[in-house]
Amino acid sequence: MTAIQIPQGMPQYEEMPRLDPYTLRADFPILSREINGHPMVYLDSANTAQKPRVVIDAMREHLERHNANVARSVHTLGTEATDAYEGARAKVAAFIGAADPDEVIFTKNATEAINTVAYAFANAGPDTDPRFRLGPGDEVVVSEMEHHSNIVPWQLLCERTGATLRWFGVTDAGRLKLDDLDDLVNPRTKIVAYTAVSNVLGTVNPTSAITARAREVGALVLLDASQAVPHRPTDLADLNADFLAFTGHKMCGPTGIGVLWGRGELLAAMPPFLGGGSMIESVTMERTTFAAPPARFEAGTPPITEAVGLAAAVDYLTGVGMEAVSWHEKELTVYALDALATVPGLRLYGPAMAVGRGGTLAFSLDGIHPHDVGQVLDSLGVQVRVGHHCARPLMLRFGVPAMTRASFHLYSTNEEVDALVRGLGQVRKVFG
Structure with missing residues (x-):
């Protein structure tokens, strides 16, 4: 994973508030589900976040x-x-x-x-x-x-x-x-x-x-x-x-x-x-x-x-701490940007670096409609959002009918990003 560059005057990496997403995942009953025989990978938190048991x-x-x-x-x-x-x-x-x-x-x-x-x-x-x-x-x-x-x-x-x-x-x-x-x-x-x-x-x-x-x-x-x-x-x-x-x-x-x-x-x-x-x-x-x-x-x-x-x-x-949530998503976004850059034919929309961006990544695969991307990913248990995301003027701005979007929250993990990348590889196999 690419190291995050800490601006001068900011706390060093070791001083940042931390959370453990693997421990937190136990608080969210739905995250233990399987989808189509695969462990569920939930990457649609910008659409709606999952609910902890206390809620x-x-x-x-x-x-x-x-x-x-x-x-x-x-x-x-x-x-x-x-x-x-x-x-x-x-x-x-x-x-x-x-x-x-x-x-x-x-x-x-x-x-x-x-x-x-x-x-x-x-x-x-x-x-x-x-x-x-x-x-x-x-x-x-x-x-x-x-x-x-x-x-x-x-x-x-x-x-x-x-x-x-x-x-x-x-x-x-x-x-x-x-x-x-x-x-x-x-x-x-x-x-x-x-x-x-x-x-x-x-x-x-x-x-x-x-x-x-x-x-x-x-x-x-x-x-x-x-x-x-x-x-x-x-x-x-x-x-x-x-x-x-x-x-x-x-x-x-x-x-x-x-x-x-x-x-x-x-x-x-x-x-x-x-x-x-x-x-x-x-x-x-x-x-x-x-x-x-x-x-x-x-x-x-x-x-x-x-x-x-x-x-x-x-x-x-x-109780988790919003500074810790923010920092976790920043780390995960850096990891995801690097991982998605390895997918052939993938075009990322939005800032290419984690600076000044949140944990929402929209992209397209050359020659493959986002709806097809979403269907193949869902067959593998990977839940992403596809469509115009209630932002059609933005789709027109970038000249596309729709995008695929993966989005994170405090319970998201590097392994889920890896599952997304593997799934995108399967999409390319299916659609050539």
């Missing part, structure tokens, strides 16, 4: 002993459920460095979190804070490497309001083109929404230059951190964003729950996306006034059991 047990225990609705009942079960739900909010807030748990809003997923902000602009009235009013002449900036969940809501918003959508391009090396930053982010820009880490290329995007420029022109900044929060330490003070969106199921938690963090004073000024129970202050037949955040943005019965599971996932990741 499964926490959700089961809640349903067996504490199941009730929240913020409605004064009986014992209702109090217990509310305490668990709000306790989960506090744990998530601490995990990302939020100043106040009330800045954390639980949503269905990261997609709903982003839409909550986009619809705030769409729902703005004449009395709404001007930062959320959008119309002809205003601009929204995204990037060409975004997941559809951070493109489509802004397209719909611009269609409704007459605003203009603009975007950062992507270089051949898989980095954002920032040479036209001052032109793209200008006094007409109302919000800049982009991914912290690409779900396809693995690119870790810079935040300081973009947020600094946004501050100069008075624009808001939303970061899609779905591929960042599960894999590396997150400190909101360092990111300097206004909104952060991520999802529970990619960080070893359950599906059905996501997070929107927003600056407190922005959430207090932001119109709600959904209306209904629990998000109101008062309702008459003539008008409604809304509750303070976070309740304002959590209409209806929330994902209570899922919040309990997410809290257990936060505890688990905290």
